[in-house]
Amino acid sequence: MATSEPTPPQGATDPERPPVSAFFSIPDALTPSLTPAIVHLKRDFNQAVPLSVDATLQTRFGTFPHSSFISLPPGSQVRASPSYPDPRDQRKRKRNSDDQPAATGFVHVLAPTAELWTSSLPHRTQVVYTPDSSYILHRLGVKPGSQVIEAGAGSGSFTHAAARAAYCGYPDGRDGLGWNGEKKGKVWSFEFHAERAKKLREEIANHGLNGIVRITHKDVCAEGFxxxxEEGETISPAANAVFLDLPAPWLAIPHLTRTEQSALDPEAEVRICTFSPCIEQVTRTCATLRQYGWVDVQTVELSHQRLEVRRQVPRGYDDGAGPRSIAEALTRLKGVNDFREQRKDLQVALSAGEEANFQGLGFKKGNGRKMWGNGEEGRLTSRQEPDLKSHTSFLTFAILPREWTEEQEKEAADKGEDKGVVGEKERRWKGQEVESNRARKKRERAEKKLAEEGEDKKGNGQAESSEDAVKMEIDG
Structure with a gap:
């Protein structure tokens, strides 16, 4: 029976396909788009700005027309356009010139990433920040092609991070990765709140993540995943990674089982993570996970502390630095005394009407201290933040093993492939020792040796019986 090649979906061969999201591929230059550019104003303060030709960005550092951002490569520094003070503030300023523009600052314009988007998010809900999301994705084993369930999308912070981790091409082939019929990575995101789900759908569409992320307005605790x-068809995400950011995750866990209509991948193990701020929630979640067959249950709490790396340039005496050694202190003291003598000689010369050569404060630069103004760099130093970041949530992880039938289990045991699999230690605890390869070979050698010895004894017995028969015939 001939099989036909898989055909791409509608639109995969359309030359006017939408571009690849800037969250996946950094553009060479910024263009007007609904996908925002990230304007870096200062440390820990970013602003997401969808670029438009006629729009203007007003900040404390000045006025920035969007046209000054367009066509620039990401990472460029942009200076504010010269602007005039507000007429209401004219009375507070000295009017030296009517045509004198106000002082201007600068900003940096960046391409969007999951981390920058998280730092610029409006706090519609509790945000899953980068230290948590990166650790969660690592523990869940999310990789290109993974199917991820997210319950409690909220502001979409984790949604963008998971989409980037699972991305291996658009279903319509717009990224040039081709269409070979394989299942592309996808994030199945569920949100209970209707307004948040609507807002998140708009952001996902504007960011070019359609086909990678699917937003569903649904109560997963009551209705499942x-x-x-609209046609009445039921789709299973067939997920191999699950993230629950819910007030009561134990109510959603009963829907994450391997039944006839399961939302989980039937051919692989599934990893889960729950995001709970209270230890009471963690206790109930762990009990429910064990009740429904999840194993290797662990709870982790992350404490984030940032290290700040700076280049330290030694200060001179003009900057308020003191001597660093006794020799340097003596040199400075000698310079001070010389300065006093020069000042006394200057006063005497001026009173007598004579000319005097006064070196002034030259001793400060002739003290033997190494100068750093000739292009030399200082040393790199690192400093920890004085306080740890406050607690966010407890992360509870667990694994749902792949289910095997009794026939598959017996076949694996006969082949010796059950070593290191789930259930091996449990069999040992129950007294059912699993025979190692070395012990099996030793047993087979012993059985073979016994069989050979038995054949030798049987042959010797037949020979003795024949000799006895011959003797009886002779005697007769």
Whole structure:
């Protein structure tokens, strides 16, 4: 029976396909788009700005027309356009010139990433920040092609990070990765709040993540994780990674089992993470996970502390620095005394009407201290933040092993492939020792040796019986 090649979906061969999201591929130059550019104003203060030709960005550092951002490569520094003070503030300023523009500052314009988007998010809900999301994705084993369930999308912080981790091409082939019929990585995101789900759909569409992220307005604690199409078709995410950011995750866990209509991947193990701020929630979640067959349950709390790396340039005496050694202190003291003598001689010369050569404060630069104004660099130093970041949530991880039938289990045991799999230690605890390869070979050698010895004894017995028969015939 001939099989036909898989055909791409509608739009995969359309030359006017939408571009690849800037969250996946950094553009060479910024263009007007609904996908925002990230304007870096100062440390820990970013602003997401969808670029438009006629729009203007007003900041404390000045006025920035969007046209000054367009066509620049990401990472460029942009100076504010010369602007005039507000007429209401004219009375507070000295009017030296009517045409004198106000002082201007600068900003940096960046391409969007999941981390920069998180730092610029409006706090619609509690945000999953980068230290947590990166650790969660690592523990869940999310990789290109993974199917991820996210319950409690909120502001979409984790949604963008998970989409980037699972991304291996658009279903319509717009990124040039081709269409070979394989399943592309996808994030199945569920949100209970209707307004937040609507807002998140708009952001996902504007950011070019359609096809990679699917937003569903649904109460997963009551209705589960299956997705219902308008035509009445039921779709299973077939997920191999689950992230629950819910007030009561233990109510959603019963829907994450391997039943006939399961939302989980039936051919692989599934990893789960719950995000809970209270230890009471963690206790109930762990009990429910064990009740429904999840194993290797662990709870982790992350404490984030940032290291600040700076280049330290030694200060001179003009900057308020003191001597660093006794020799340097003596040199400075000698310079001070010389300065006093020069000043006394100057006063005497001026009173007598004579000319005097006064070196002034030259001793400060002739003290033997190494100068750093000739292009030399200082040393790199690192400093920890004085305080740890406050607690966010407890992260509870667990694994749901792949289910095997009794026939598959017996076949794996006969082949010796059950070593290191789930259930091996449990069999040992129950007294059912699992025979190692070395012990099996030793047993087979012993059985073979016994069989050979038995054949030798049987042959010797037959020979003795024949000799006895011959003797009886002779005697007769």
């Amino acid at each position: 299956l997705v219902f199409e």
